[in-house]
Amino acid sequence: MFKIREVFEKPAFHLALLFVLLGFVFLNTRITQMDDGFLYQKFAETLVKEHWLDMSIPGFHGPSLFAALIYWLTGSSYSINYFEIIAA
Secondary structure (H helix, E strand, C coil): CCCHHHHHHCHHHHHHHHHHHHHHHHHCCCCCCCCCHHHHHHHHHHHHHHCCCCCCCCCCCHHHHHHHHHHHHHCCCCHHHHHHHHHC
């Protein structure tokens, strides 16, 4: 017999619920560049457009390397934010 309590106790249920809630929040959010996000975006765009690692742009650019891939695929000026959403 199917018991609803057994479903709620499974870790897969908790992960699925977290995935659905995060998806709901991210899909209903207005993306804004905060703090130095524009610098990271500039780094990603320079890497894709000019094929140059511009280390003169201040900040830590580890995540910007992955955002450059997203920028290359989408051409969006919010690629750094998309990477953060994917990483979350």
